[in-house]
Amino acid sequence: MTPSYAEIIFSPILPEQSDLLIASLSEQGYEGFEEREGELLAYIASSEFDAKLLDALAGSLSVAYRISEVVATNWNANWESNFEPVTIGSFLHIRAAFHAPAGNTQYELVITPKMSFGTGHHATTQLMVTEMAKLDWPQKRVFDFGSGTGILSILAEKMGAKEVLAIDNDLWSIENAHENSRANHCNKIQLIQSDRPPASERFDIILANINAYILKEQLPTLATLLAPGGQLLLSGLLEEDQEAIELICTELTLQLRSVERLSGWIMLRLAY
Known part of the structure; x- marks a missing residue:
């Protein structure tokens, strides 16, 4: 059976609130984060989700949130499909393994787009x-x-x-x-x-x-x-x-x- 994840969407949110949430939620077993304009998406296995802890943390930071359930395979596939290469001048090209090499920068890194930061x-x-x-x-x-x-x-x-x-x-x-x-x-x-x-x-x-x-x-x-x-x-x-x-x-x-x-x-x- 495919495991499900709780997707928590914090919105609206300030960058400093997002940083504090990521630091705190990481310690509570959350496995992935995605930062968007004015939003933070956080993911945890449904079996590990604690609604009371989440509510207390969000309340302490005065951040509103909503919860939905997603299937892990769909979540990862969607995340990867939206990943685009990054080029920083002529110095560095960052791509996923499923992208073609650029070949026109000093360095090129292959970074698999999992839910880790960076x-x-x-x-x-x-x-x-x-x-x-x-x-x-x-x-x-x-x-x-x-x-x-x-x-x-x-x-x-x-x-x-x-x-x-x-x-x-x-x-x-x-x-x-x-x-x-x-x-x-x-x-x-x-x-x-x-x-x-x-x-x-x-x-x-x-x-x-x-x-x-x-x-x-x-x-x-x-x-x-x-x-x-x-x-x-x-x-x-x-x-x-x-x-x-x-x-x-x-x-x-x-x-x-x-x-x-x-x-x-x-x-x-x-x-x-």
């Missing part, structure tokens, strides 16, 4: 990728915090990183990142399901495209993981988050090197 469509992923193009990667140790599909880790290896540690708290994302890593013939990426950065490592480049709430909580730890001369790239941030994030970075003696903006989102690059 297909290149979202402004924050594009901001991170564009900033990554400016950095020197050969022989660098890289940490990808909140790796999603693995897109940033895969690009880091393609650009010459010596080794990449990628973590995500969502098992679905880790499994998807493994698939994408294999599809792109990567062998320097270590993927771990975790919601906490490692305790005693040092990295030359840290990538954190996640959300403001988690970044504010984890910035002190991320700062301790940054090797001398290292670079810390942050996104998943709205323009209104900039002041608070910069204040924390100042307290940690991190220096702001670059700020980029796209569609109301920002990327900050910091270093000691």
Whole structure:
């Protein structure tokens, strides 16, 4: 029997509310999310759905929602049918396995469009990728915090990183990142399901495209993981988050090197 899923549509919704919902619902077993203009779609197996928990969370954020039931096979097929390749200048082309190669960019990644975050469509992923193009990667140790599909880790290896540690708290994302890593013939990426950065490592480049709430909580730890001369790239941030994030970075003696903006989102690059 084909399993069914509860589809919860939050609408209308602000970007910051969407970020908080994704972070909270991921911890409650939700397996996939899709962000649309003014809406967030969240999916969980019907057998795991808890209406009281959902109502309490939505109420705490003053977000309205409606619920419907979908069949998993139809949901995945529909999601894939709407996936389009993404090209970022002459630097990068991101496509699914069922798309033809472009062949006219410096790098091309094959990212299977499962329900993990990071297909290149979202402004924050594009901001991170564009900033990554400016950095020197050969022989660098890289940490990808909140790796999603693995897109940033895969690009880091393609650009010459010596080794990449990628973590995500969502098992679905880790499994998807493994698939994408294999599809792109990567062998320097270590993927771990975790919601906490490692305790005693040092990295030359840290990538954190996640959300403001988690970044504010984890910035002190991320700062301790940054090797001398290292670079810390942050996104998943709205323009209104900039002041608070910069204040924390100042307290940690991190220096702001670059700020980029796209569609109301920002990327900050910091270093000691």
